[in-house]
Amino acid sequence: MERRLLTLTGLALSVVVASCTGSDDAAPATDGGAAQAPAVEERPLSDAVALYSGGTQPSCAFCHGAKGEGAMMGPALDGLGEDWTIDELASFISDPPAYAADHARLTELAGRYQMPMPKPSGFDASDSRVMARWLLEGMPR
Numbered sequence: 838m839e840r841r842l843l844t845l846t847g848l849a850l851s852v853v854v855a856s857c858t859g860s861d862d863a864a865p866a867t868d869g870g871a872a873q874a875p876a877v878e879e880r881p882l883s884d885a886v887a888l889y890s891g892g893t894q895p896s897c898a899f900c901h902g903a904k905g906e907g908a909m910m911g912p913a914l915d916g917l918g919e920d921w922t923i924d925e926l927a928s929f930i931s932d933p934p935a936y937a938a939d940h941a942r943l944t945e946l947a948g949r950y951q952m953p954m955p956k957p958s959g960f961d962a963s964d965s966r967v968m969a970r971w972l973l974e975g976m977p978r
């Protein structure tokens with residue numbers, strides 16, 4: 838009786854060992870396929886609404902007005918499509934002083950206000966881009 842149990846246990850063990858080794862050998866090569874970077878997904882424009890009113894300090898709204906109507910510290914944000922593409926606007930928002938330095942219209946515009954537009958602290962490239970898209974495509978006017 839005891840011998841049979843031991844034999845069975847031994848058998849079971851060797852089956853387990855064999856199947857482990859077997860699965861190792863049969864492991865499919867997963868890294869051979871064409872691993873592609875995932876397509877860039879555009880963020881929802883609604884993300885920009887929160888960024889506009891509180892994503893950086895002072896907020897965009899503080900200087901440009903809650904609806905972009907313009908305020909004491911910054912110009913109205915309408916008709917932007919005449920001067921900007923999304924890419925240009927995203928790069929301006931990422932670093933306004935650097936961008937304005939190469940653009941006479943912006944330098945002149947900045948001169949009408951108490952201070953030029955500062956770099957929005959805490960914004961990353963994706964924040965600047967969704968903001969640019971929203972200003973050109975979705976901002977309520």
Ligand code: HEC
Pocket residue numbers: 889893894895896897898899900901910911912913914917920930933934937943944946947950952953954955957968972
């Ligand atoms: C401290 C005030 C201030 C803050 C904060 C500010 N801006 Fe400005 N913004 C300005 C001023 C002044 C200008 C004029 C150009 C310049 O200074 O470079 C300007 C220019 C702009 C322009 C170009 C307008 C045109 O006629 O082409 C856009 C677009 C803009 N701001 C969007 C934003 C957004 C989006 C934010 C928030 C991320 C923001 N601004 C935050 C003051 C501000």
